[in-house]
Structure formats: structure tokens, C-alpha cells
Amino acid sequence: MAKPERNYTLEAVTYQYNLIFLAFLMLLSVVMWSAMPLTLAAGVEMIYLAMVPGTEVFQRSVENKYRAIEADNERKKLESRVEKLPxxxxxxxxxxxxxxxxxxxxxxxxxxxxxxxxxxxxxxxxxxxxxxxxxxxxxxxxxxxxxxxxxxxxxxxxxxxxxxxxxxxxxxxxxxxxxxxxxxxxxxxxxxxxxxxxxxxxxxxxxxxxxxxxxxxxxxxxxxxxxxxxxxxxxxxxxxxxxxxxxxxxxxxxxxxxxxxxxxxxxxxxx
Structure with missing residues (x-):
């Protein structure tokens, strides 16, 4: 079966820890009433998106995530079929x-x-x-x-x-x-x-x-x-x-x- 096309850049943007990092710097910018944290966030994000999505480790982690989702869906389908049996x-x-x-x-x-x-x-x-x-x-x-x-x-x-x-x-x-x-x-x-x-x-x-x-x-x-x-x-x-x-x-x-x-x-x- 052909490997599905993944938008690894989008996966990197929506990565849990990346979102936590961006939310922290936005909150810090509000608390400090300064644009410096946002400027820092933009710079770090550019470097992050230029490097991380293309790495084999990150892509493998994304594939593992989707495999886990597929396995969970298959498990739920299996359970649904089993429940119909006497x-x-x-x-x-x-x-x-x-x-x-x-x-x-x-x-x-x-x-x-x-x-x-x-x-x-x-x-x-x-x-x-x-x-x-x-x-x-x-x-x-x-x-x-x-x-x-x-x-x-x-x-x-x-x-x-x-x-x-x-x-x-x-x-x-x-x-x-x-x-x-x-x-x-x-x-x-x-x-x-x-x-x-x-x-x-x-x-x-x-x-x-x-x-x-x-x-x-x-x-x-x-x-x-x-x-x-x-x-x-x-x-x-x-x-x-x-x-x-x-x-x-x-x-x-x-x-x-x-x-x-x-x-x-x-x-x-x-x-």
C-alpha cells in the first residue's frame, strides 16, 4: 500500500509542544506588555519549521501517531462487530x-x-x-x-x-x-x-x-x-x-x- 501524503509542516505547526510554546510566549507578551516575546516566537518558529518537519525522527513520530489512530479505529470496529454476536x-x-x-x-x-x-x-x-x-x-x-x-x-x-x-x-x-x-x-x-x-x-x-x-x-x-x-x-x-x-x-x-x-x-x- 502506498505511503499516504503527509503535510509535515502542518504537523509541526500543530504539534502539541509547539502550540504550548507559542501560547506561553503570547501570554508572556501580554504580561510584559511587550512585543519582544512575539518577535522571539516568530524567529524560533521560523527556525523550527525550517528544520524539524524534514527530519526522519519527526516524520517517524507523525507516522506512528497515525498508525496508533488507525489501530484504535480498527479496535473500535472490531469491538462493534463482536458486540453483535451472541x-x-x-x-x-x-x-x-x-x-x-x-x-x-x-x-x-x-x-x-x-x-x-x-x-x-x-x-x-x-x-x-x-x-x-x-x-x-x-x-x-x-x-x-x-x-x-x-x-x-x-x-x-x-x-x-x-x-x-x-x-x-x-x-x-x-x-x-x-x-x-x-x-x-x-x-x-x-x-x-x-x-x-x-x-x-x-x-x-x-x-x-x-x-x-x-x-x-x-x-x-x-x-x-x-x-x-x-x-x-x-x-x-x-x-x-x-x-x-x-x-x-x-x-x-x-x-x-x-x-x-x-x-x-x-x-x-x-x-
């Missing part, structure tokens, strides 16, 4: 995050630096794991709002109506029946994929515990890397299930609404 999933998420941090701490003590790539992959893992937790919660919520039995009965009712309907009404009913069946298939696919995600999350958590235990002994550093590769493979399976379910859930029911309106019109004409 308490049971939030507790498991906290356990996983603690395991990751402990594992990363163990890997920093690797004297031969054999696991430098593993540490960075663990960092990316946190975001992906949280995304899976959110998806699992969303599917669980969705399934709680759908009554499969009622939908099955509605399909059976439409099927019976088709047998005694006129030709025009029958076409509308058949189209409605088709859409209702697709809704049922969609619901069952979401349910199955939600189960896949839950099972994969449990497998991911168990594998992460194994990686953490391996990082404690460090007897076979390469096994830690292999276990993490297996972990990411398990995560990919769950993420594929999320994508499949989202593609299905994303389809709307506008066709069903149109068929219902058409059916009402046909029924009215028939009566």
Missing part, C-alpha cells in the same frame, strides 16, 4: 483470540526465526475467524425466522389448488409453486451450510489449540507451520460455504410477489 459465541471468540495472542507470543521467542511466516498468517486468521462467526450467527438468526413446516404445508396447499384450478389460474399457481419450492431449497441449503460453518468453527478451534500446544514446546517448529496450513484449509471450507449460502440468500422473492398479484387478478376475474 454471548456464547462471544465467549468462544475471546478464547480463540487469547489463544492466538499466546501463540504469537510464543513464536516471537523462536531463536532460529523458522516461523516468521506463521506469525503473520495468525494475524490474518483473526479477521477471517471473526467473519465466520458473524456468518454463523446471521444464518442462525435467519433460520429462527423461517418456519420450514409452514412452508412445506403451503407448498402442499398450492399443489392441491393446481389440480382444480382453471387454465389461467393454474399457470400462476404452477409458477408460484415453483418459487415456493425454490424458497424451501434455499432455506435447507442455508441450514446445511450453517451446520458446515459451525462444525468447521469447532474444528478450527481444536486445531488452534493444537498449534498453541506445539508452540509451547517448539520441539518441531515445522509442525506448527503445517498445522496452520491445515487450519487455513479448514477455514477455506467454511468460507466457501458462506459464499454459497450468501449467493442463495441474496436471491429475492420478487417473482413470488408478482405471481401472487397475478393470481389474485385471475381469481377476481374468475369470480
Amino acid at each position: 454471548l456464547d459465541r462471544r465467549a468462544r471468540l475471546e478464547q480463540v483470540m487469547n489463544l492466538i495472542e499466546n501463540t504469537r507470543a510464543n513464536l516471537t521467542d523462536d531463536p532460529e526465526n523458522m516461523l516468521s511466516g506463521v506469525e503473520s498468517r495468525l494475524g490474518a486468521f483473526q479477521e477471517r475467524y471473526l467473519g465466520l462467526c458473524e456468518a454463523e450467527h446471521n444464518y442462525r438468526t435467519l433460520m429462527n425466522t423461517v418456519n420450514e413446516g409452514a412452508l412445506v404445508r403451503e407448498i402442499a396447499g398450492v399443489e392441491q389448488e393446481i389440480k382444480s384450478a382453471s387454465s389461467r389460474v393454474k399457470r400462476s399457481l404452477e409458477e408460484r409453486y415453483e418459487v415456493l419450492v425454490k424458497r424451501l431449497e434455499r432455506m435447507r441449503l442455508v441450514r446445511d451450510n450453517g451446520s458446515i460453518i459451525r462444525n468447521q468453527l469447532a474444528t478450527i478451534e481444536d486445531t488452534l489449540k493444537l498449534i498453541h500446544e506445539s508452540s509451547l514446546t517448539m520441539r518441531n517448529p515445522q509442525s506448527v507451520s503445517t498445522q496452520l496450513d491445515d487450519l487455513l484449509s479448514e477455514m477455506q471450507i467454511a468460507e466457501d460455504a458462506v459464499l454459497e449460502a450468501e449467493s442463495v440468500v441474496g436471491s429475492n422473492d420478487s417473482r413470488l410477489e408478482a405471481f401472487e398479484r397475478e393470481l389474485e387478478e385471475a381469481t377476481s376475474e374468475r369470480s
